[in-house]
Amino acid sequence: MTSSNVIELKNVHYRYDRDYVLTNINLTVPKGAFLGIVGPNGSGKSTMLKIILGLLKPRQGTVILFGEPQAKFRDRERIGYVSQKANAFNTGFPATVYEVVASGLTKKAGLFKMIGRKRKPQIEKAIKAVGMEDFMNRNIGELSGGQQQRVFIARAIVSEPDVLILDEPTVGVDSKNVQTFYDMLERLNKQLSITLLLVTHDIGTITSKVTHVACLNNSIHFHGSTKDFEQVKDNELSQFYGHEVHRLHHDHGHHHHTEEGTSL
Amino acid sequence: MIQAIFQYQFLQNAFLTGLIIGVIAPLLGAFIVVRRLSLIADALSHVTLSGIAASLFLSKSFAAFNGLNPLWLGMGFSVTGSLFIERLRSVYKHYQELAIPIILSGGIGVGVIFISLADGFNTDLFSYLFGSVSAVSRSDLWLILGIAVTVISIVILLYKELFLLSFDEEFGKASGLSTRILHLVFMVMVALVIAASMRIVGILLVSSLMTLPVAAAMRIARGFKQTIFFSILFGELAVIVGLFSAFYLDLAPGGTIVISSILLLLFAIGLKNWQSVRN
Ligand SMILES: Nc1ncnc2c1ncn2[C@@H]1O[C@H](COP(=O)(O)OP(=O)(O)OP(=O)(O)O)[C@@H](O)[C@H]1O
Ligand SMILES: [Mg+2]
Numbered sequence: 080m081t082s083s084n085v086i087e088l089k090n091v092h093y094r095y096d097r098d099y100v101l102t103n104i105n106l107t108v109p110k111g112a113f114l115g116i117v118g119p120n121g122s123g124k125s126t127m128l129k130i131i132l133g134l135l136k137p138r139q140g141t142v143i144l145f146g147e148p149q150a151k152f153r154d155r156e157r158i159g160y161v162s163q164k165a166n167a168f169n170t171g172f173p174a175t176v177y178e179v180v181a182s183g184l185t186k187k188a189g190l191f192k193m194i195g196r197k198r199k200p201q202i203e204k205a206i207k208a209v210g211m212e213d214f215m216n217r218n219i220g221e222l223s224g225g226q227q228q229r230v231f232i233a234r235a236i237v238s239e240p241d242v243l244i245l246d247e248p249t250v251g252v253d254s255k256n257v258q259t260f261y262d263m264l265e266r267l268n269k270q271l272s273i274t275l276l277l278v279t280h281d282i283g284t285i286t287s288k289v290t291h292v293a294c295l296n297n298s299i300h301f302h303g304s305t306k307d308f309e310q311v312k313d314n315e316l317s318q319f320y321g322h323e324v325h326r327l328h329h330d331h332g333h334h335h336h337t338e339e340g341t342s343l
Numbered sequence: 344m345i346q347a348i349f350q351y352q353f354l355q356n357a358f359l360t361g362l363i364i365g366v367i368a369p370l371l372g373a374f375i376v377v378r379r380l381s382l383i384a385d386a387l388s389h390v391t392l393s394g395i396a397a398s399l400f401l402s403k404s405f406a407a408f409n410g411l412n413p414l415w416l417g418m419g420f421s422v423t424g425s426l427f428i429e430r431l432r433s434v435y436k437h438y439q440e441l442a443i444p445i446i447l448s449g450g451i452g453v454g455v456i457f458i459s460l461a462d463g464f465n466t467d468l469f470s471y472l473f474g475s476v477s478a479v480s481r482s483d484l485w486l487i488l489g490i491a492v493t494v495i496s497i498v499i500l501l502y503k504e505l506f507l508l509s510f511d512e513e514f515g516k517a518s519g520l521s522t523r524i525l526h527l528v529f530m531v532m533v534a535l536v537i538a539a540s541m542r543i544v545g546i547l548l549v550s551s552l553m554t555l556p557v558a559a560a561m562r563i564a565r566g567f568k569q570t571i572f573f574s575i576l577f578g579e580l581a582v583i584v585g586l587f588s589a590f591y592l593d594l595a596p597g598g599t600i601v602i603s604s605i606l607l608l609l610f611a612i613g614l615k616n617w618q619s620v621r622n
Contacts, residue, residue, distance in 0.1 A: 130516040155519030162513055172510055174376050175566035182507045186518040191500045216565060234514075 084146070084272045085110050085242055086131055091140035093126060094257055098255055100126055104140070108159045108242075108291075113268045115289035115305075119320050122296040124278045125163050125246055131276075145241075146181055154230070156187040159235035163246035163278070170220040176230050177215050183234035205228075205237035208263070224251040232260075242274045243267065249279070258280075261288050274299045278339075282316075290313065294319055344472045347590075354590070357543065357574030361596075363580040364540040364552065369578035370498060371536050373560070373571045374529065379507045383530075384550040386443045387421045388389035388537050389450035392546045393398065394420025395471045396457035397524060403461050413471070414486055414538060419552045424450065429530060435581040474545035474597035476589050487539040494532050503600070506567060545597035555583060555604035559611035 082235040084107050084258050086221050100123045108114050129135045130142060133149055142149040145157065181194050181202050188194050194202075211231040219227060228251060235243060245286055247265075249257045265288055267273045286292070292308040294301040300319050301311060348354045375384055398413035399433070424446055431442035441556070458468065470478040498505065507515040508525050516522050540549045560573030585600030 114409075118522075134513065134516055145511040154517070155517070158517070160514060160517045168511060169377065169379070171561075173561050173567055174506075174510055177505070177566070178566050179510065180516075182503065182510060183518075185503045185515070185520065186509045188503065188505075189397075194503055213415055218565060238518075 083110050084108060085112075086276075087141075087143040088127075089136045089143070091127075091130060091137045091139045093123075093130060093135065095126075095136050099138075100297060104295075106299065106302060107294060108274060108276065110241075110274055111268070112291050113264070113289045114277065114291045114293060115177050115282075115285040116293045116295060117280065117285075118274060118277045118295035119192045124198075124295055126164070127295065127321070128160075128244055128246055128276065128278065132158065146269070156184075156238045159175075159183070159238065159240035159243040160236045161245045161248045163234075163241075163250075168219075170262075172220060173217050174220075176206065176211055176219060176222070177202060179219050179230055180237050182234045183237040187238045194311070201239075202237055206234040208236065209233045210259075225253060225256060228252055229256075236273075239271075240273065241294055242276070244276045246278045247280070248277070248305065264288065269313050344573075346447075346584045350451040351483070353477050353479065356481060356484045357596075358586060359581070360479050360484050361543050361586050362579065364536075364543055365579040365582035366575050367491050367536050368540045368544075368549070368552040369492050369560075369574035370571060371494065371533055372557045372578075373574045374505060374509050375568075376453040376554055376557040376561070381550060381554050382440070382443045382534075384427065384533060384537060384553050386447040386450065387424050387455065387534055388541065388546050389447050390424030391417045391421040391450075391534075391538050391541055391549075393450045393453035393457065394418070394467070394538075395541075395546070396454045396461070399465075399467060400457040400461040412482055412545075414542070416455050416485060417471075417534060417541065418538040422531055425530040429527065441576065449578070453481070457463050462615070469543075470595075471541060472545050472547055472597075473595035474543050474548065474589075475598070476542075476586065476596055478584055479542050481543050487542065490535045490539045494536060497528065497532060501528070510567075543586075543596055544600050545595065548597040548601050549586065551601045551604060552578060555601070555608055559604070559608040562608075562611040562615045577604065577611075581607055589615040 081243065086108040088104050088106040092099055092100060093101040104127060116124055116127070131138050131144070133152075144152045144230065145154070146169070183200070183205070184194050184198060184202070188198070203212070203215070206215055209232050211226065211229055211233060214222060219230060222230065228248060232245075232330075233246060235245075249260055252260060261284060264275055264277070268275050277285065277289065286305055286309060289305055291304055292301065293299060296319060301308060345606040347473040348358055375381055394417035395413045398408070398411055398416035402411055402413075416603050420440045428442045428446050431445060435441045467478075504515070504520055504525055506520055507518075507520060507527070512522055536553070540552055544552050556577035557574045558572065559568045559577045564570040564573045579598050584603040585596055588594065588603075589596035589599040
């Protein structure tokens with residue numbers, strides 16, 4: 080069973096306690112897509128990602144990953160994940176940047192096997208990709224929030240996943256590094272053809288990067304290509320958010336900052 | 344003592360057992376501390392006490408239980424206790440720490456009942472509470488060695504999984520780790536190590552041998568592997584110094600080992616401060 084869709088959600092419903100936070104979610108993510116997911120606080124974005132990752136089981140509906148139903152899917156290392164609360168960890172944890180990034184290989188290395196010297200180049204490559212090579216042997220708790228976030232991104236990409244799922248990964252990252260971060264995502268997407276799912280509140284910036292957009296507010300309000308999304312009127316979007324929304328309409332590729340210093 | 348060790352078997356037993364628990368208690372302790380489960384170790388040690396008390400009572404009252412090594416029942420109780428804690432933690436999802444006082448007081452309660460049934464304190468019980476240099480038997484040593492081999496092998500084989508479970512459980516789950524099973528394996532290992540360590544450091548002070556060397560190691564180590572290494576180093580130092588002073592000063596080793604660990608901890612804190620002043 081081959082499918083060009085990496086992720087498919089069919090008629091998915093979910094509730095934690097009483098009220099449904101996701102109803103009738105249908106979402107398809109084609110291979111190689113860069114999907115931006117937007118929606119107000121509490122709209123169920125993180126919940127939907129957790130369902131895709133198998134951290135939560137849908138009350139109704141099906142999740143299909145790489146053409147296989149969720150329950151049968153075993154190749155978890157094909158999906159990288161940076162959670163919204165990634166840097167809410169125990170900051171006193173005595174682990175080095177290298178150790179944290181290496182832990183992203185846990186599944187790939189296999190049960191009872193060690194992550195040995197053979198994997199070192201691979202780990203260092205991921206650390207370099209996020210520009211943290213000067214901090215390799217620092218304890219993770221001794222880094223700034225934005226630097227920690229970059230380490231978690233390195234952990235997510237070290238296993239060379241086919242899909243990368245990012246839940247508001249740029250919170251706490253300064254604007255220069257946000258720009259270089261988005262540039263890095265674009266590079267991963269275009270050059271390594273990694274499929275990306277990105278939750279963000281930064282609608283303006285992402286429309287210049289993403290290929291597809293999904294607007295979520297307990298159910299899917301819009302799901303389609305970025306081009307179609309740009310036809311959606313600002314006032315419709317404002318209605319969806321419940322407050323005024325203005326997007327910067329800029330040409331693709333026009334808005335890049337000049338890169339200086341660390342590059343992601 | 345060196346000479347005496349060659350002379351007396353009981354001293355050999357105590358010394359070898361000490362060296363073994365000086366490795367396994369801080370080894371698991373490193374995971375316990377970073378997972379903030381130190382109090383659970385405390386609760387489990389009190390459950391172990393009730394097992395020991397039960398065993399002492401049974402062997403006193405019934406001839407059939409006469410030769411029974413109390414370690415077995417202690418082990419059984421603490422493993423059962425660890426499973427109970429997990430059950431309670433899932434019942435009180437939002438108040439997980441409630442499981443600790445429930446299990447801890449339950450352990451003491453049952454322990455006290457068996458102690459009074461067995462007509463109160465005796466030297467045997469005293470040695471379980473505070474440790475002993477003279478009470479470790481050959482069969483204790485073998486049992487503890489068995490526990491150590493099991494625990495060390497599991498930690499080596501599952502190191503990367505245990506690391507991920509401790510550092511970021513959600514990420515572990517997302518990458519397909521069976522965190523529930525892993526956590527259960529971990530809790531059972533903690534229960535076993537507590538039962539093993541109790542012979543030397545005593546029930547009341549077991550958790551300190553699991554946490555104090557780690558607290559010292561975290562002051563100076565870089566990364567988790569180094570933390571484990573220094574924890575074991577400090578654990579061994581504390582046990583050796585503690586056993587020697589217990590022997591020469593005729594004190595319970597639990598006390599001397601814990602005081603040595605605290606001195607090491609102060610040393611590590613001082614070292615770190617001195618380093619940062621110098622730079
Ligand atoms: N563990 C939980 N238990 C109960 N309810 C929850 C839980 N997590 C989230 N919810 C509820 O589910 C709804 C969706 O939450 P979710 O975290 O998916 O929103 P989100 O779109 O990611 O919001 P944000 O933009 O703030 O990150 C919210 O109403 C929230 O209160
Ligand atoms: Mg969220």
